[in-house]
């Protein structure tokens with residue numbers, strides 16, 4: 001059996017597992033995370049929203065917004 | 071998805087430019103936007119030494135990375151705010167970046183200098199943490215630049231920072247703040263160090279993508295004090311508008327700047343005529359003492 005994809009999330013930092021394959025745009029929508037405020041890293045690479053992520057992948061959904069001044 | 075420039079596999083889609091780019095073309099885009107911000111707004115030139123304020127977050131480290139790659143002469147300034155583990159981890163990331171690029175870094179730690187971190191200073195003076203923190207940052211950027219002979223201080227404020235601040239200032243009709251909201255603030259004939267924001271043309275998402283692509287190890291978690299901060303709400307609202315109508319943030323902030331330029335007075339930090347040296351620290355102020363010294367006077371001895 002193929003293990004499901006592991007997804008690292010922030011605020012709070014946690015890891016969830018999901019059954020693939022799943023398109024990046026669908027993943028963000030299902031998790032209710034706005035595209036403009038997040039980037040998706042699959043393995044080591046930044047990926048675009050049309051990519052379909054297969055099972056057995058390590059994915060990080062990184063928020064891009066910070067509150068304080070630089 | 072393919073890169074619109076070279077047909078390689080794209081790493082980012084930018085709705086506001088109706089394009090998608092590969093890593094190489096995206097890096098060129100970022101460098102070009104920063105270069106354009108610097109030259110069009112006469113921020114600084116290659117002969118000047120630039121003090122770059124580095125928090126350890128994505129924006130400041132990306133800014134430093136771009137300025138180094140564009141061959142500007144830079145020195146980093148990190149303020150250790152004394153917020154426990156968060157500040158320790160931030161300083162480590164900044165030091166690691168400076169060491170990896172072989173660039174000079176100045177570290178100023180509040181705990182060492184004043185015996186207190188920014189949270190304790192805010193509590194002792196009954197000021198909201200982000201407001202006391204802002205006063206202290208602005209003061210130290212300017213004082214350290216002037217003491218060490220840097221003509222200009224660069225910060226990593228991005229398009230989202232500036233658009234959300236503009237939204238906040240417009241909602242409250244903070245006219246005196248509106249006047250000051252510019253990517254370049256003049257040195258007023260040497261009264262202040264010049265303040266510049268070379269990332270103001272780039273969206274926060276683009277800067278995060280640049281940091282990830284260039285393997286910049288930055289501090290991802292939020293400052294523990296900023297939870298629930300108004301700015302996060304304004305950014306969220308603007309991002310919803312941006313998703314519905316790409317280019318909204320750019321049109322809002324750059325449109326404001328265009329109108330500001332046609333207004334009679336150019337933006338200034340403060341009218342130089344009203345300024346005199348703070349009797350306690352020597353930094354320019356309009357008050358009896360400067361806002362930093364006023365803050366520190368209220369900290370119980």
Ligand SMILES: [Zn+2]
Nearest residue numbers: 073076092095
């Ligand atoms: Zn390309």
Ligand SMILES: [Zn+2]
Nearest residue numbers: 348351360363
């Ligand atoms: Zn003072």
